Amino acid sequence: MKKKTHLKLIVRTTIISTLLFFTFSCTDSEVVYTNEIPQEIIASLEKAGFATEEGLREFRDGYLVETDIYLTRDQIEVLVPNEEGHPTTEQYRTNNLVSGFRTIRVFMDPDFGNFMQNAFDDALARYNALNLRLTFVRTLNQNNSDISIEAFFENSITLGFSAGSPSGGNPARNIGLNTLYYSDVAARPDAATTIAHEIGHAVGFRHTDFMNRAFSCGVVELNNDEGDAGVGANHIPNTPVGPEAGSWMLACSNNTNRPFTNADQIALIDTYAGLVINGNTFVCSGNNTFTLTHVPQGGTVTWQVTPANILNQNTGNGTTAVLTPASNLVSTEATLTFSVVINGVTFNSTKDIWVGKPDVGPDAQFSNDPYGSTGYFCSSHYGNTYSFPDAFEISSHQYRLKNLSGTVLYTSSIRTGRSGTATYTPPAGWYIFQARATNACGTSQWIGTEVEYVDCSIGGGGGDGGEEGEL
Structure with missing residues (x-):
């Protein structure tokens, strides 16, 4: 077993981390963590890209990783490293996001009083003001919730946690808030920001300063870089290339209210634009x-x-x-x-x-690839394939066959899509093969080409298939 000793810290009630608190003031309260984490857990986390030198400890029936990501042993075992390598620059989201236009039902533990319930409503309103494709609503039914925010009490420096990042197109479900710090009595100014922060993790956002937590936490450990974390740290275009003061996704908080900055809004809209x-x-x-x-x-x-x-x-x-x-x-x-x-x-x-109607110009004429390589259709068997170009404007079509004098020998029924089989097989000779296409605006003119039918059972073949054109 490799023994990990973490975070011998002096703490006061004006805690400044969204998930951890770092202060240099002296009080009578000292919190010491000495964790013995199984080496295979550390190895799995490091292989997945998590930083394990800081903020790793046992928590409930799993582990808190990088101070605020709660993972069970089963979740850790299935983590897969990002094949694209390691993270680059700011702001950041994970590889996995919440899919589609969704109403995200969020449950808030009723054990929280009015102050925390109002902070919860404020946090949801911040997201909804951006008209994202995710709409966040309160639900009183925990069993029917997409995200569940629960109260827990722990005499530690942990303010809260989020249970990972999105999976299978759904948000991470469980969020916890430590009532040692978040209650109506404490009435912390950062309550709405902390709730919005943990929801941010649940829908796929990484810490704004994940590459150097010292920016917001003021702590220097062996490695302040949280790493890829097995879920990716992908830069969001048009956001800063360095940590941004005031961002809702900074790793640590100064116990102040932090509404979305301009860059935060850009990150959210770029990721979950509802346009x-x-x-x-x-x-x-x-x-x-x-x-x-x-x-x-x-x-x-x-x-x-x-x-x-x-x-x-x-x-x-x-x-x-x-x-x-x-x-x-x-x-x-x-x-x-x-x-x-x-x-x-x-x-x-x-x-x-x-x-308008389907294009009847050269670019929209049906493909003669099925017979262009040989220059002929076969008259010795039933069926020769043909198709129009792969254009979305065609919903149905039909074909017909004429002799060189212009007499129509056969007209097919209406066929759906842009391809089909010429099931009329005339005697060997030259013919005019035509087709026309239909979309919601109408039907095109007949377009076609001269083509030779030959008896493929005895070999041979003729011609070049004629020239395409309107006939």
């Missing part, structure tokens, strides 16, 4: 309205369409765009982009749209 463009995929005729939802408070919104010349009307402002095709001959893909600027950073949300 969604509502509107039809197809713009066929008339006015077509698109709206942008979940815009953060204080955001400035603009929008544009590319290519712009396909529209003779670009109206609307802010979160609404109204689009009209330039003519009924327009047939092309376009992109609608809404841009939101908040705190000097631009966030974009795009939507691919199709204007």
Whole structure:
């Protein structure tokens, strides 16, 4: 067994860590931790990327890692190192996040009094003010909660903990707050910040100063770097490259209220942006309205369409765009982009749209790859495959076969998708093979090519398959 001795610290009630307290004032109260952690646990944590020199101790039926991440032995055993290597710069989130648009039901232990319940509501409101794709609501049913905040009492410097990071697209469920520090009697100014901090861990955020905890904790140990922690420490674009004073995710607290800083807001919006463009995929005729939802408070919104010349009307402002095709001959893909600027950073949300009927130009003609390599279809068996290009604007199609005089020999029924099998097999010879496509705006003209049918059972083959074109 490797013996680990940690954190012989002098503590006073004005504790300054979100999860640990470090002070240099003298009081009569001294807390000493001497843990004997199994070497295999230390080895597993270090292999996963956790720092074990500081803030590791036994807790309940598991371990507190890096002071505020609670992991059971089973959770530690299944940790997998980040294949991409070690962390780089600020701000940081884990590899795993909460998936989809979600209402996160959060339970607050009723043993907490009015002050703590109000702090809890404040913490949830801070997240909800950003219109993220995660909406946090209070629930009184602990069994039905996604995150459960429970009270515990421990005469130690631990203020609270979060049980890891998201898993399987869900937030880490358990959060604990030490009633030695968080109660109506203590009425600590950092109560809402601590709750928001632990929820931040539960939805995938790392400490802002994880690479050097001394920034907020004022302590120098063998290794102040928390490391990759087996869950990743991925830099969030447009956030500082060094620890930021006042961030809600600093490793330690000075017992002051810390609402989200500008960089905190950018980190949250970049990670859990709720920007969604509502509107039809197809713009066929008339006015077509698109709206942008979940815009953060204080955001400035603009929008544009590319290519712009396909529209003779670009109206609307802010979160609404109204689009009209330039003519009924327009047939092309376009992109609608809404841009939101908040705190000097631009966030974009795009939507691919199709204007008009399926394109009947060369780029949209059906593929002759199934027979292009040989230059012919087989007339000796039942079925020859064909397909249109892989374009999202096609919902159904049909094909037909004509002789070189233009007489229609066979027309198939309507087929879904963009590919199918030519089940009509005429005698050997040259024919005109045609197909047409349909989307929500209508049906294209017939397009096709000359193709030779040969008796593949006796070998041979002719021609180059003819030239593609509108026939």
